Every structure is written in structure tokens, then in C-alpha cells.
Amino acid sequence: MTLTLLDELLLFSGVTVLVALFLGRRLPAGWMVTILYGIQLLSLLKMAPLGYGGDPIPSTLILEVMGQTLSWRFDALSWYFALITLGSALLSSWYACGEWEQRFRQAGGNVWLFHLAMALNVFSMLILLASGDLLSLFIGWELVSWAGFLLMAMAGGVATRAAMRYITYAMVGAMAIFGGIALVYVSAGSLQYDAILTAVSQMGTPHLWMLVILFSAGFGIKMGLMPFHLWQAPAYAETPGPGSAFLGAISSRMGLFAILLVLVKLFGIVNIESLKIPFTLIDARDLLAWIAVFTIIFPTFTAMKQNDARELLAWHGIGQGGYMLLGLVVADAMGAAGGLLHVFNHATYQAALFMAVTAVIHRTGTSDLNKLGGLVVRMPLSFMVLLVGIIGLAGLPPMNGFVSKWLVYRSLLNEGMPLLFVAAVIGTLGTILSVYKLIHNIFLGQLRVEHEHIKEAPWSMMIPMLILAAIIFITGLLPGIPLAWVASVQEAVGLSVPNYTLGGVESASGSLDMIWVIGVLFAGFGIGALVFYSAGKSKRVHQLDNYAGGHFLTADIRYQYSDNFYAGLMHLIGGWYRGSFLWLEKSVKSLVEFLSLGMQGIYRRANAEFYLLSTALFVIAWVVI
């Protein structure tokens, strides 16, 4: 028996978990685990032909359970997501294993548990990504859910509450998926993908409806789709810094991976489109698209209201997931490419942003946007990373987020979906406003006296951040690199492929060449710089040499406020924030509580005669009927 490349990868990943588990308490776990992630990434890169249309690589491990074959294999889709997973794990772990770890230990955190949880997350994600049938998919899904819970809950206190909420949602989702799998098994008689593909073509509409609802709800919960989005932001925000960078980058994309696999590859967008909703003009695909668009808008505007930098970013993680799903359900060559590319792009900038915010927390001790400001003079490199990250998040050139969002917008216009387009643009507006709040309240404005002596983040944290910033820019300049992987993913799931080039895409309805876009942009910067530097000497003025209506500024006057940002805008739209979803969640919760109280009442009664009588009645009724 020879080991395939996939076996090798999963073996290394398992070894990482074992090393973290047994050696992590005594030896410096961080560095060992980071190096092992590097080895895993190398072993993944050996499978690189997958990203360029190579044949799937199977695992030698095949299990037989109750007549069901469980198998694992890697194809282009798995490889693409695994690349993002391992990349973000490597950089987050690298980020964590220097000074951050020492501080975390001093603050009473359990470094060993943190690295173990990260390694478990990576291992379980790889297992999920490698799943070769619906049963192994479900096993991987459960592993990912519980590993995520471990990482989220480890900080204790508020984090545990958020993680409990997460696991409640995740279990509801898992039950929905389990129900879906049972239904598939009943109709297909097998859980192998090939058997399902043939079964789907013979399924009736009600059956397919049921499956689409169960699976998209189950996977949608992990993605944080509306209305199941409430768990995500607090859970990710309360995870220890590098952990939230890792989770924010990839964790909820597992939901998107599963949606791609089950809804797009197995069921097919055409079949989903055939599900008309009676008495309306829309079908199931439109419904998904609108859910995606509302997932963009509402969480993004909720992000704008957050006063904690981590919460703000975590809410954006939900909103950006909407773009990915939107691109996928449009499902033409460009839209699907945009949605898939956004997974990669989002992972890069979200990790960079979480890392930059964690660096600020590392130095200042707070992520409260009302208590920071002016840090650009103390932490210029972190500022640069955050700037690069927010440009990516807002989807503006020259960063990579622009390319994927452009592709999604383009496909919406091409396919004649102007309302969805406008809604997506409204979401982008909210993104731009809120990322401005982020960078302004942390880095711009007046430096606070308590932050006068802080230094730039340590190099162990800075280098991963700079690497991410470089990736964000390079894949913005040359989006052809990730687009090649995306194209083979599209082929693997049976979607049409756009005509991509190194600088973007070519299409009859309008091409994009980022090399030109960025060239023109930088030429503009060059002209600006020429004007600036040829205009003669400039003069720096003192911070207190500032105009305040002719008032003399003294040290105890605060002349710049960042509290209550967007007060004017909130005056206009504040009334829209009604917390309807919180209300919904609460009412479901109290309904469940009420029902369980009722059930408890029956058990508490302990009335043996009553139970005996009712059982007897039931048996008689069953026999008679």
C-alpha cells in the first residue's frame, strides 16, 4: 500500500494535532506547530496540479460502515479551500507564536489549548474538504463544528456564552443537514455522489424543495446567512486574536464549500432554478440570491454601528459571505468566478485586518473604537496593513477585493439583475463607511496621552501581516494567479469558466485588466507626488498649533472626537436598527423553553398509573388500527 499525496497531507495534519497535544505543554508549541503547518502547506503544494485542472487524488483510507463506503479524496475545489485554510493557519499561528503568546500566557490564557484548538480546526477542515461522499461530509462537518467551538470557547466568560450560542445554531444546522442526508439516502439508496447525481434528475419538485431548504439552511447557518447570522460576530470577535484571524478568514467558508458541493455540484443550479415559488415571479435561485443580498446589507450596516474593532470586522465577515453566495447563485462564468475568488480575497484581507486590530490590542490593551486614535504616528506599519486590508474589504482598486466584487457586479449586470446589483452596491456603501470608521478611530485623529509611549507591533506579528498585505496587493495586481485555481474549481463543480488572463478577465461585454487599472492609478499618484514635491518646502506644524475658532489649544483640551461616529447618519437611519432578528431569536428561545417546561411537567408528575394507562391505550390503538 503506497501513500498518496492526500494521505501524506492528512497524516502531517494529524501529527500536528498530536504534537500540539502531547509536546505542547512543555516545549514551545507555537513554533513547532507553525513549522508543521508549513510542512502541510508544502505537501499541499505538491498537489498543485489539482489547481490547474489535474485529476482528483484519492486517499487510500476507505471504510465500510453498515454497508456504506466512506472515502476521502481531493479535487480542485478541495485543494482551493485547503490552500486558503493552510495559508491562513500558517500565518495566524506564526503571528501567535512570538510575543503575542507570551502576553496571552501572562494574561492567564492557555497557550497550549489555543494551539491544540487551531491544529484540530485545521485537521477537521482538511477532513471535511477531503470528503468523498455525503456521510464523510457529515462527519467532517461535525468535527469542524466542535473544533470551532473549542477555539471560540477557550477565552472563557463572554466567549463561552458566544460559543454556546454558536454550537446551538451549529447543532440545529447539523440536524437539518442530517435530515437532508437521510432524505437523499431514502431516494438514492446510497450516499455516493454519482448515485445522488442520477437520483436528483428523477426527483419530484416537493422532494427537491425539501432538500434545498434543509441543505441551504444547514450550510447557511455555518456561513451566517440571514436569518441565522446572529451567532457569528460575537463568537468570532471573542476568540483570541490570531484565532479570530483564522476563523474570520476561512471557518465560515466551510459552509460555502458545502453549498458548492451539494447545491451546485450535486443538485445543479438549473434544478434549483426550476423550483418556482407559487403565486410569485421568483424561484428558489432568486430566493437564495435575495437572501445573499440581505446578508450583505444588514450585517454590513450593523458593522457600521459597532464600537469594538473586532466586532466590526466580524460583522463584515458575515456580510462579505453574502457576496460569495450571490456570485455563486448567479452562476454564470463571471459571477461564479467572482464569488469563488472572493473566498480567497476575503481570507487574505480579513486575516490581515484581524491581525492589525490584534496588534493594536496587543499594544494598547483595547479594541474600543471610542478609546483609540492617532496611532498612525506610533504604529505606521500596522496602519499600512490595515489600510491595505480595508481597501480590499471595501472593494476598491488596487487591492484584490475589487476584482472579485467587480466580477460579481459585472455578472449581475450581464444577467439582467439590476435590483440585486443596486442592493449589492448599497452593501458596498455601508462597507466603505464602516471601514473608514475603523481606520479613523484607531489610527487617525488625536493621539491619546496614555498611548504616547507605545511602540510598533513586534516583528513576529508584523511579518505575517506584511506577507498578507503583499498577497492582497499582488493578487489585486495579477488576479490571474488565483483565477486559474478558481477556473479549475468551476470546472470541477460543472460551471462554465470565464476567459481569464493574468491581469483579469476578457469578455465581450467588458474586460478587466488590473495591470492597466493599477498602472493608471499609480500614474495618477505619480502626478500628485510630482506636484507635491515640486511645490517647494513644506512645513510641519505642532499638534497644538491647530485652529479651533481662534481658541488657544492647551494640553487639556481635546480637539478631536471619535466617539459616536456617524452621529448624523445614525440620526437618519438609526430608526431602522430595530433588532428584529434578536427579537426573533429570543421568541424562538422562549418558545423552546416553554415547550420543554411542558415536557418537564409531564415527567415531573411521576404518575405511574397515568403512564401505564396512556401506554396501554396507545398500544391498543396501534393494534386496532
Added chain:
Amino acid sequence: MSSIKQIPVIEEKRTNPLARVFDELVRFCRSRSLFLLHYCTGCGAIELPPAMTSRFDMERLGIQPMVSPRQADILLITGYVSIKTLKRVILTYEQMGSPKYVIGICSCTVNGGMYWQSYATAKKLDEYMPVDLYIAGCMPRPEAVIEGLQQLMQRIKTGEAKGWEDYYRNYDYYLGNQQKLFGNDWQTPTDVITEAKHYDLLGEGTLGEHTALLEQHQQPLEALEMRLGHQVKEPAE
């Protein structure tokens, strides 16, 4: 105004004939795009809204209000300047970027006007900062204001409006007058002497006994010693 006449006239030696054309072009453009910071302290302010709005419309001359001194070209002072106000006016003037022009409106800025006998009024504005143009009257009507602004534009175009250079070259004189009024420990956040060096405008009158006195009393700016005076209420989630 007397001190302005004492400015030694320095002939610009430009060998390149194009340079003269270029200078003229720059002056022309400068005169056609003026941002105006109005420091309205007295009754003269009431004449400015008509001068700015549709009836007289100073924007047709390329003049429009500006909210901050850093971007402003003209400092317009209307009416009497009390000693307390004058400190703010000087602070604002020093914060403006060069070239900058000062217009004094109303009799009060010329000689104290009807406040001549007041103990709290600075009578002549040009003792404390170089004034490029006075528009006298109590109060001057908008026509007069527009007329004055046009004259300033003319002076900028011909290169006569050079009051701001005088402030650097004769800083000691102005500072002396300021110290006489405000006391020896008077200081502004702007370091005028460094600026004079920066603009190559260090003249014979820049440094003197008064600047020496300033150096004696000067307190360094401490930017970061700031505290939040009150706790801002957290917005409700």
C-alpha cells in the same frame, strides 16, 4: 501702514524672460482665487452677508469664505478688536499659510473709532500685524467692501501686497507691540522665527530685544498632556 513703506525694495533679478511671465501668471492666478477668513468681531460684520450673497456676489471675483486659516488667503477683520480678541486674531493670522493678506474693515480697526477711549480696545490694528488694506467707514457699505476687495486683487496682481513678508522681516517690532499689550509672557503656538528662516525672509528686524524676551519666557508646547474632561456616554447598542 507706515512700516510697510520702510520695506527695502529688492529688485528681482531674473535673467530668464520667461520667468517674469511666469511670475506674472502666478500673481494673476493668485489674485483670482482668494479664500477669505472673516473674523467678525463688531458691527461691520453685518455688511458682509450682502457682499457675499446674490446682490453683490463677491464670488464672481473669485472670493469665497473659508472656514480654516490654513487654507485661507485673506483675513478680514471687521470692527473693533478688544485686547482679548486681538490675541485670537494674531493666533489666526500666524496660522495662515503665506502669502496672506489682511483687510481691516471699519474705522475701529484704523484708529479705534468710537472706542477710542476704551481701555480694552487695541486701537490700531497695523501695530500688531501688517494690514494690506483698510476699508474705512462706520460701517462701510457692501459696495465699499467689494471696491476694497477689487483693490486688493489689483495690488496682488501687481505684486504690491507684501504685508506678510513684512511680518517676518520686522517680527521684532510687531512682537514688541504685542508684548506691550499682553505682557512679557505672551506667546503663540506658531514659531514665527523658524518660519521666517523657512521662507528665507529673515530680515534685520526679525530678531531683537523682544524676540529675546520671548525666548526667555517661552513655554514649550506639550501636545500629549491631554485628558478627557468628562466621560462621554456610550451610545446604546
